[in-house]
Amino acid sequence: MARLVVHTGKRPYRHVTEKGDEVWICMCGLSETYPLCSGKHRVVARESDNEHLMYDQRGEPIGQATGIQPEVLVKLRRV
Numbered sequence: 278m279a280r281l282v283v284h285t286g287k288r289p290y291r292h293v294t295e296k297g298d299e300v301w302i303c304m305c306g307l308s309e310t311y312p313l314c315s316g317k318h319r320v321v322a323r324e325s326d327n328e329h330l331m332y333d334q335r336g337e338p339i340g341q342a343t344g345i346q347p348e349v350l351v352k353l354r355r356v
Contacts, residue, residue, distance in 0.1 A: 289314035
């Protein structure tokens with residue numbers, strides 16, 4: 278079963294381990310090394326917060342999420 282997950286983050290989350298190491302967690306959902314950041318968030322940095330864009334498995338934009346009712350979009354899981 279396919280799942281539609283909305284990633285709203287435009288930059289990674291910085292996590293510091295108990296040893297003091299920095300780990301950058303992907304919040305955009307496009308990282309090639311997910312769950313770790315690969316820098317792919319630069320693709321989404323200029324997106325409007327009001328747009329709902331879709332990406333393929335390579336992280337390439339394939340268009341806007343059309344045909345999905347706005348009331349459904351607000352109920353989707355956001356990470």
